Amino acid sequence: MISYQILPPVSVTRLFHLSALVLSLAVTACGAGSNGVDGISGTNGTNGSNGTNGSNGLSALSLSSSEAPGSHCAVGGVRIDAGLDANTNKQLDAAEVSSTQYVCNGLAGVAGAAGSAGLASLVSMVAEAAGSNCANSGYKISVGVDANGNSILDVAEITSSQYLCQGIAGANGSNGTNGTNGISSLMAIVTETAGANCTYAGNKITSGPDTNGNGVLDAGEITTTAYTCNGAPGPGVSWVDVSATSVAGQSNTGYLANNASQVTVTLPNAPQIGDLLQLSGVGAGGWRIAQNAGQSILSKGIAGSNAPAGLSWTARDSVRDWDGITSSGDGGKLAAFVQNGQIYTSTDSGVSWVARETNRSWDAITSSSDGSKLAALVNLGQIYTSSDSGVNWVARDSSRSWRAICSSSDGVKLVAVVDSGQIYTSSDSGVNWTARDSNRAWISIACSSDGSKLAAVVTNGQIYTSSDSGVNWTARDSNRNWRSIASSGDGSKLVAGVYGGQIYTSTDAGVNWIARDSNRNWYAIASSSDGSKLAAAVFANKIYTSNDFGLTWAARDSNRFWRGIASSANGNQLAAVESNGQIYTSVGVQTTPGVAGSITGGQYDTLSLQFVGAGLWLPLSYTIFSSSGILAY
Template sequence: MPSSRLAYSFARNVRLTAGLISALASALALAACGGGGGGAGNAAFFVPPAQQPATPAPADTSGKSTVLMRVKPEAVGVNCTLGGARVEAGLDADANHVLADSEVTSTQYICNATAGVDGLSTLVRMRAEPAGSNCAQGGSQVLAGKDLNRNDVLEDSEVTSSAYVCGGAPGATGATGSSGRDSLLAFAAEAPGGTCTYGGQRVQSGLDLNANGVLDAAEVTATAYVCAAAPADTRWVSVTASSVQTESNTGYQANSGTGVTLTLPPAPTVGDWIKVVGVGSGGWTIAQNAGQRIDTRGLPGGTDFDWRSVAPAGSWVGLASSADATHLAAVSSIGELYTSIDSGASWVLRLPVQTWSGIASSSDGLKLLAAVNGGALFRSTDGGDTWTNDGSSRAWTAVASSADGSRLVATAYLGQIWTSADGGSSWTARESSRAWRSVASSADGRVLVAGTNGGQLYVSTDYGVSWTARANGQFWWSVAASADGSILYATVDTGAVWVSTDSGTTWGAQSVNRDWRGIATSADGRYVVAATSGGSLYESSDRGQTWHATSDGGAWTAVASSADGVKVTAAKSGSTIQIGTRRTSTTLGIAGSISGGQQDSLELQYVGGGVFMPVGYVLANLAFVVR
């Protein structure tokens, strides 16, 4: 059918409501073909009563079934992670001008974009679909995708989803469309004013009476509006009381010297938001209702750890963890090697009376490699129950393992780097003799990074066959690698934490100078924990760009991390081992909260399932307080 090209986007504050459903069900009944879409953002849709047609649109008497379309809100779930709209279409088999569930033959999901990630609008475009394999009698194709180049036009290269709304079979009067009239849609920007206070989109529909493929003004039989909601900073409420129940889509100024508690909206809909700004010296606290929590992974202080001490005590110099942190191993410089198979709840002494210098683990925790300073390399393939050694006698300083335990690497002080491709059965000397102190490996063993005491970092991208000097000469202490080897970390004794995001080609200092010791990262390189001697453990949730203290002080020496970065094992010299669980959200229900101080601000958006997600913040203090 002839059809104009349609493209539209929704502003950030547009929300799909029941009004949209009723409007599209009545006003957008399509004849020989149909199309439409839902918004990408949070918007309000309504049809002013005065704009509704006084009588139903003319019935189609061409002998074809009418195609109807409707749009429903889609809750947060498998189809749309952050919710969105479900566009349904089908033939009006019973000719009652209502699309029943049994008549739906086409469904398309148009999902809300992830809040705060890319800021891109989602565009929807409809185009005619000729008779063919997709629609035997022709119809319409509805296309959707993100406006990657921000030109407000959905180009073919930007389309990520599509659906077809097909016309009915030929009627008794002859070929399809011979005497029927197409129904057209026209979209246009609606300026701010009486109809849409903050502007929006005007949607008009009607039958193409003159068959020119254009919806002329005289052919319009129904008009609906998609109106943008009020901008986030439009409605502000100054709060001086000690507590207040908040409303959705409202900003609050906490203006008290004794603190203000603001309770989240009790029954929000997906896309609703609140914002709070600390004006008074007392600061603010956002409290929760039953069943609610706030995702804190993007907030300073929101990924802090809850720590618990586990036995035993020792002069710990090395830790290793399985991917899920169920299997743990620890070595002491004065003789002990312990393992745990219950996430640190209990420990078993394995190999005493050795001067251990490092330990590494496969991802399942069953294959272990431990090094003795001035002794041999010890291997276990059963989680530490039994051990063998290679009979060497070197000043081993550090070891690392691939995820499957087949590729191993070990460094010797004033010696060489040694690699194994068969799980430690045989070893090959690599590189030159240097003051090697630390080594780390990617999951496949291809990317390796090794640090020297007073020299440069050295990187290999061919399983240790060749090495290239990188960064500056430093007293490198410890190194860590993401699973794919693209993100590498290195700590300096009385220096900074250095980071590379290109597999070790370039490096940059990303922290203040401290007596840094061990460092560990999640598999994706995002979450990092580093130890300091005489200070605290420090954590970063943004690939080392910012750091904050996450423990008490002490002679921290070693850390190990689970693959997801949520579980961390840390050790002090002369003290017990600590198990830390990273927070990813506030405590569920009324016990959970987030607090900020004067000049701190936070904006939260509801994403469904009782979860609010931060979409913006300004922080004058070091971190938010999360409970």
């Protein structure tokens, strides 16, 4: 399993939920007079004459009140005051407050996919033994948030603590009557459902004196009521199990594609910024996200996705008489040549270029998949090879009317054709060459990744294919004015262009061919490794691209004197050259806009999207389980 998470631009938020906690606080203070002890009785002194009755002990009181947003609580909360009822009016007056703590509301959640519950705010009150905090014992009041969600205020979760201490025991008097126990103050915290008091639910905190002494805060004893409310949840999604093969998508909805056939979910037609859409492949058929007019999905951040290139082009380097170009598998290394000029190489996808070798009548160039091994032809000259990405070159074989060359992915097998001559093959990176087949007007050749399957075209002749690295050849199709040919990595899918005619595609290694598109001056063709994404340059016209194995084609860029075109292995980076013009590069960063674009995933693949405006959906996260991965078109 490959699992990834995309960060910025959007964070995934946990939804907040406050657990119910009921806490009753019963505090009895001891007497503070010269006579009897309040609450906790002192040890009797030696009997003497009857004294005056001891005065009643002081009650410990607490008061809860709403705290407005400010320095203590950013979004408001509850203020809890505590102290002794010095004036015995059963109310905690301002002068009697000895400690103050705050229980603050949670912050609002931010947008995210299916957020978790928020953190609960908790209050605990435990007995404090006599010691440095309370000389005569008392209570420790702590507050904090329930970070681990166990509904218990653990030690590590406490954010502040204060102490409510017992009064100092009065000195023993002469056998006086024991003072009456003070009235305890009680507090209760219960869950508050979503409503007028808390929009997203929360806690209701009540307090008051236990006037009837039953240890329960009865309704008639409540003197103050306050609320701690949950923050607003993030948008999240609700999930729908889909067994149909198509459905119109709704905002903030997740779809479980549960069918043996592919389930197509169309993006919401009128989404709002921040809206979410999620897909999970449950059934064996996986899923497909279809687009409405003007919509597209930014797919560059999805590893392995094949967003098509060709939508926009950037001019590179200077105006020269460019005549051909080749690319490494990842599109990072490029090599192009100038007719009767030098070879130029780039290691940054065409941004910058370095001149190599010397001025020659270069006629074709090819590259290994990693871009380290290059081979170039000179018309009426020799073959030149480089094993260091074009820095140094070695002349090979003899002077011939070389016209085209192709390479296996490792650069070990090379195949070159001679105009009105033979085909030549090499199995040692160009050191030695063997003549193959017969003299023909060879014009272009293509190799499979392993160099075993070959296809070559003859001007005003036929297409020829070989399945044994060029030892034997078979004539295919009809005599046409063939100009160029390209192959998928496995050699099964071929595409060839006729100058002044149509483009032809084959899915059976050249046995059968189907005419595509219209009559044009097709001049150069490139193919992705799987053969699904094609790019063809038309001389004195536009570049045409196809994302469906050549079935349909779309015109790209402007009319130029295009002479060569190259593609990365996944088809999402293209580079083309113009005669007496510049080099142009195109990178696919999103799906084809509108109804022609889509993105697909297999069984157990997941994808989460968020609408960010201008018709664009941004991937938030994805998980790839299937062998095919998530693909963009």
